[in-house]
Each structure stands twice: as structure tokens, then as C-alpha cells.
Amino acid sequence: MVRIATMRDVAGRAGVSVTTVSRVLNGTGYVRADTRRLVEAAIAQLGYVPSASARGLVASRTGLLGLCLPDVGPVADLAAPARHGARGAVEVVTDEAEPGVLSWGSRYFGEVVRGAEYAAWQAGYTLTLVVARPPEVEARVRELAGLVDGLVVVAGTLPDDLLEHVAHRVPVVLVAGPRPAGGFDHVGVGNARGVRALVEHLATDHGIRDLVYVGGRADAPDEIDRARGFHAALRALGLPAPGRPGPRGDFSRATGRRLARALLAERRRHGTPLPGALVCANDETALGFLDVFTAEGVTVPDEVALTGFDGIHEGRHATPRLTTVEQPMTDLGRLAVELLDACLDDPRLPRQNRVVPVRVLLRDSCGRH
Template identity: 35%
Template sequence: MDVTIYEVAQRAGVSIATVSRALRGTGPVAARTREKVLKAVEELNFTPSHLGVSLAEGRHAANGIVFPDLAGPYYTEVLLGYEEVASELGRSVVILSTKGRSRVNDLVKDLAGRVDGMLIFGHTVPEPLVAELVLLRMRLVFISRDPLTGADTLRSENRASAGALAEHLAGHGYERFAFLGAPMASQDDVDERWQGVRAVLGGAIEAVDTRHYTVECGFEAARGLLKGRRRPEAIICSDDEVALGALLAAEELGLSVPGDLAVTGWDDIMAARHARPALTTVRQPMRELGARAARALDELITGARHLPRHQSLPTELVIRSSCGHHPETSPNPDRRAGDPFRPR
């Protein structure tokens, strides 16, 4: 990794703001202090970057958002929640989508140099750069990842709700299951969902890679799966878009849902409620995630709070007709299964 302004400050025994002033000549720096800074720069072979000096000076009035993609209802809802609060706080928002982009590190560094803090989704930013941003004391809030030293994190509860969903399906007597989701990564929300259903279903469920969380990828993965000799009796999908694709695949193949196949999703987007059949899913507070992230980042930027905070928001299993009903189940197509699941 390249030498950072933070390392120069440590070598010279000064603050990163002093390093910035010494290199830019933007403020009073004692001659002896300037000499120590320049010596550290030479010893470390440091090349000043826009990111480092901008963070040191901290002169911005905007927040940055880094998402892997901006398409789809999940990201739209999170962004709406974020921007509503940011607007109330008088902050502008600069959005970076990394989908299809090369030189992600350079793009993120450039954004970091132009904003006071950043919201980052999951593992969109490479871990070495995350570590550098933390060292530079960048104000950071992450959505959908485990707690991280030096940054706020927010996520929705996954495992308990996934386990409850699996138990509900097992209660219908289904014996062969598939989980449709993009490649699972450590500390990822989808991996948490997979762990939750596997803890209940064990070897009765297999994971199927969909590459992306889209209707198209869900359709392709489900169609290939359902053409097999031993097709699953129930498909648990990583999100509602993948599940909608699975419903389309079943329809193309002449399979009845839930008569021949149960299908479930995650998120509870509007399309899930109006699908035919209506989609059983797990409702997560997408807009609230964005709103809380904006408030958390503002607290870090303004100094209202200095210590990182890690929040987990409750989710809720919503039973609809795509998974079938027990005879005694209420005919209400939007029946909620019990109380919302609270974070442990």
C-alpha cells in the first residue's frame, strides 16, 4: 500500500492537519516543524494525494455514498431514506456506483477528498482502502456488514428471520430446498440469510449461484434448477427480485406456485405484494436504514458523537400465498408471522 499522510504525521510527530499545512503552505507552521515534516516525507518517499490533504483540512459540505449498483428497489429505498434526512440536515449527497467501473480505488479516494464523510455498502470498497480511510480518520458509516473498528455499521437482522422462514416452510412438509443467491461472502447479509436457513434445514437445502441479485439472474438460475430431474419443492431466494425471476421461470415451465413449488423472497418490495401469487418474504426497513445512516454520519461529522456505534434493525416474516398455506391458516394474503424479530 502507498504511504499515507497519516504515516507521515506519525513519523514527524505532528497532526495530519499540520502535515497538510506544511506541504500546501496554507497556514502558519514553525520552521522547525516544517523541517520535520519534509524530512519524514523524504524518508517515507511520500507523494501527497488529494485525498490525504483534503481529509486533513476537512473543508466540505457534502456526504458521499458508495454503492455497488443503483438499479433496483432496494438501493432506491435506501437512497430515498438517506437523502430525505440529508436534506433536512442541509447536506448535499454525492453518489458513486462502482458497477462496471475500473480503478475503483482511485474513484473512492477522489470522492473521499470531496466530502466530509461516506456511507459505504457492504464490501463494495476493497478492505485495504477501508483500512486507509479509517487511519485517515474519515467519517464512515457502513450498511450491511459486521461491526468494523473505527466506523459505524448498520444492518438488518438476518439469521433469526431466515431461520423462522425455513421452519415455516419445513412445517408445510417440504423436503427438498434450494437457496438462490449471488456468491455468498463473509459478513455479507445474504450469507447471513443462508446460514440462517441452513441451520434449520441442514443438508436438505443447496445453494445456487445467481451471479447478481436481479430478476433476470433469478429467472436463469431457477429455470436451470427446475429443469433438473430432482427439482426442489421450495426455493428460498436471497431477495425479492431473484424470487420474481423464479416465479417467471416456474410459469414458463408450466409449474404452479404454490401447487408444484413454493417460492419466497426477502425485502418486501412493492412488486412482492402485487405478484401473482403474492410473495412470501421477509420485510426489512430499507428506507429506515438510509435515514439512520444519514443521521449517524452527521453525528460523526459534527462531533456530536465520537465513538462508533453498531445498529441492527428488526425484520419481519410476512406470509403470503407463494409458499402455500396450512388449512388452518388465516386466508389473509398478507398475514404477518408473529412479532418482528429483534436483534440479539
């Protein structure tokens, strides 16, 4: 077994005290330039890496922040062995259009993570992730809370009692959805206001009176706000509420395709036209509908207007380009970490609720402008 170099080994190689090595590593106290060079050379020669756990004992900090994300579906059947051709051969296979599994995390979570990681780096922290995947959710989150200085949690990921328990140990900031009870710091977006502005545009500027909302997971906090905004807009405009609940998916593009096929089959079976507009809970669902409509010869927006929510990159380059409510996903992660950093610097700060504004991006999928 290879022996791991210690700070004492570095001090011995450089011919200095352990205190001097500590000063060089931490940038504290005065160290002569020639002595600093000796220590740095010893560190390089021995391949010494400071122990984060030891450093945390001294500073009462670990330098780690946690980000807890929901489990939104399997990545793939990781237990199944990969299929390959014979040795040296290249297998040529038909790529199925829909593999039947969700692509984990969606573009939304990727952008939140990107913003959080960058803000953590700027503040001198390292970000570590945990996915709340059953059945070990409680154990994994409790373990993470013992390793990090603070925790960012996507709303709806953990039960309230577990959040309360973790918050007794480390500060917690919630991301997305409405601000929950419990006094947590929170960063969210204007979900309801964004959907309401979008519906008002469809009804007022395009004259569409028959609108259907395509929902996401019923337990998702953002979904609750967006559905509320949709129905509030209908009431404000004097439009009739749908006679029955609209289709509901899970925010994935694959499920959007399935819902679109079911909608077309039902309308064709009964000989009824498509609604004037489909207001989808997110962009990936809307893009799934667009995939099927394009394949089936349904023209958007001539036969049905189509809109999303999030503002992901793919919507801008779809054909037609997707009208959407853009939310600053990267800013959600960044602001959550900034709130966490502020809490760590001053635990006496009052809890904050930051609502990040959204904007409606008018594109081709809802009509000409």
C-alpha cells in the same frame, strides 16, 4: 464567456458591505429588514449563487455527504448509438423479454438511496453518489473523500485497506452485512434471524421438509448472513442439509429466470420432482423464478413453495403474492446518514452498531395461512 457574479458584486449592487451580504446569506447577525430586501433583490438580479467550496473553507465543512455503492452490472451498452427509424418515422419493434443486461442497482439500492437522501436533506446536507466501478475505484473514492464531510459505504463495496485509508480523513458508516472489523459505525439488518424464522414457518406450519436455498453473489455480506440463517434453521429443525449447493445467482431477476429454466430442465431430464420450497436470497431472484414457473405451467405453491427477501413493491403485487422477509431498506440509508451526522457533531462518540429488525410477510406463494 459569461462572468459569474461574486459576493462583492452583490454588495456593490445593493450598496452594502460584503459582511452584510454574508450575514444575509448565512442567516447570522442582525440585518435591518429593508437592507435584507436590497441584498435579496441584488442576488436575484445578478443570479448570484454562493460558492460551496468557499463556504466550506470558512466553515471547515463542505455540506456534502458521499454514498458509495457497488457496481452490480451494466446499465446498457451506452457506447452503442440508439436505433431509430427514418426521420419522422416511428419504429415498431419486438421488445425482447430479457435484454441480457442487469438493471443497475435493483430496488434495494434505490430504497437505500432514498432514505439516505431524505436524512441528508433534513440535516442540511447534499448527498452525492459514486459507484465503485473498476478500474478507477481507488482513485474515485479517494477523490470523493476529499470533497465530502463523511461517507456512507455499502458493505463489501471497498477493500478493507481503502476503507481504513479513507476513514483517516472522514468518518465512515457501513451499511448492510455483518459489522466488520475496524471499528466503523455500522447499520445492518437481522438477515440470519429473518431467514431462520422463514424456514421454521415453511417446515413447521406447512410441513415442508425438502428446502433448497437459492443464493446471491457469494461475496455479498448479506448473502453470507442469509445462507448461514438457512443452514442454522435446518440444523435446529433436524432437517437434512442439501446434498449439494443450491443454485447461485447475482440477485437479479434476469438471472433468476435463467436459474429457473436450468432447474426445470435438470428435473425433467432426470424425472425428479421439484423441491418442496425454494428459499431465494432476495425478491428479484424469486420473481425471476416465478416468471418462468408461470410460463412453464408450474403452479406455486402447489408444486413448489417460493419465498424471497427484501419486501420490494413488486412482490406484493405478483401472482401469487410473494412471501418474503421484509427489511426496512429506506431506514438503512436514513440511519446511516443520521449516524454520520452524529459523528460529525461529536467525533468522540463511540462507534455504534445498529441492527434493524426484519419481519416475515406471509403471502400466497408459500401456501394457505
